[in-house]
Amino acid sequence: MSIDARIVDDLQANGIEFVTTVPCKQLAGVIAEVDARPGIHHVPSNKEDEGMGLCAGAWMGGKRPCIIMQNTAIGVTINTLATLIQYYRLPLPMLISYRGELREPVACQVEMAVHTKALLAQLNIPTYHFHRQADVEELDQILKYTFMCNKPVAILTDASFWGGYGDQ
Amino acid sequence: MIRYDILTEIAPILRDHLVICNIGIPSQELHAIDDQPSNFYMLGTMGLASSIGLGLALAQPKPVIVIDGDGSVLTNLGTLPTIANNVADNYILLIVDNGSYGSTGDQPTYAGRKTSLAAMARAAGCERVIECAAEDTGRVLTEALEARQMTVIVAKCDSGNRKMPVITMDPVVIRDRFMKAVAAGG
Numbered sequence A: 001m002s003i004d005a006r007i008v009d010d011l012q013a014n015g016i017e018f019v020t021t022v023p024c025k026q027l028a029g030v031i032a033e034v035d036a037r038p039g040i041h042h043v044p045s046n047k048e049d050e051g052m053g054l055c056a057g058a059w060m061g062g063k064r065p066c067i068i069m070q071n072t073a074i075g076v077t078i079n080t081l082a083t084l085i086q087y088y089r090l091p092l093p094m095l096i097s098y099r100g101e102l103r104e105p106v107a108c109q110v111e112m113a114v115h116t117k118a119l120l121a122q123l124n125i126p127t128y129h130f131h132r133q134a135d136v137e138e139l140d141q142i143l144k145y146t147f148m149c150n151k152p153v154a155i156l157t158d159a160s161f162w163g164g165y166g167d168q
Numbered sequence B: 001m002i003r004y005d006i007l008t009e010i011a012p013i014l015r016d017h018l019v020i021c022n023i024g025i026p027s028q029e030l031h032a033i034d035d036q037p038s039n040f041y042m043l044g045t046m047g048l049a050s051s052i053g054l055g056l057a058l059a060q061p062k063p064v065i066v067i068d069g070d071g072s073v074l075t076n077l078g079t080l081p082t083i084a085n086n087v088a089d090n091y092i093l094l095i096v097d098n099g100s101y102g103s104t105g106d107q108p109t110y111a112g113r114k115t116s117l118a119a120m121a122r123a124a125g126c127e128r129v130i131e132c133a134a135e136d137t138g139r140v141l142t143e144a145l146e147a148r149q150m151t152v153i154v155a156k157c158d159s160g161n162r163k164m165p166v167i168t169m170d171p172v173v174i175r176d177r178f179m180k181a182v183a184a185g186g
């Protein structure tokens, strides 16, 4: 099974039915898989804070959400994370492409990579970093944890993780 | 008519429906006029009322009315294409367009100058877009509920606010009672 199918299987096994996405090259396969699944309502968003608003509404409407995004957007979502997702205590798994780590070809991506974990830590957001192939084994438990505690939870997936499944 | 007058007039329509209400004075005014568990008050996060409402409308079948403002829509303009391309016929976006940032001291917005939010909504692909005068808002809203078709209403009104107390209800309480109203039968 492809890693993309495996990740989306875990989302569905945890009852996630509403997924919003902002693209990243590393996430293209997962996004295509999300889009192809009949049990998932996929709503692409134009900006990540907008996507978090969609997820908040979907959850209040009875559907478990997930946002798929790139780490460069952490900067533009801090207010939304603090004043909507955390303040109203809403669960939100964030599957994040962690650009700017080892194997990164674009220098500018490193500029947000060096802030990514610090910002998430400042917000007290539980953060998991998928670096090796086997790290995906924890995804199921991370999703259960997210909907247990009703918090935003970050899953950072770097190029080494994705590269384990083929050339990036 | 100012926003407060519109909200007072449409409160009897709103009370039977799920309402997502914009941050700041709009929520304070609605809360003071007719507090309902089926009202979700935004206490922060300017701009996301329309997005929260769309997620809610796509996730469940009851009608959802979003009370938004011109300034807040301008801050999240990407919402209009998302609304247009993800049609939820139980979704009504009511933009109370007073041409100003009401909650921050009535500074003018571009919607009060050259920019038409109704034209932008149409250009984004929204199919049922109605611009109306403040006094027609109740009728247009009722027609939108009867049409059962995704509708964007731009209600043009005067700039101004009523002095209202801030909402002190805990956000988790607002969210919890709102979710119970969403899940309630009928």
Ligand SMILES: [Mg+2]
Residues within 6 Å of the ligand: B069, B070, B071, B096, B097, B098, B099, B100, B101, B102
């Ligand atoms: Mg305004």
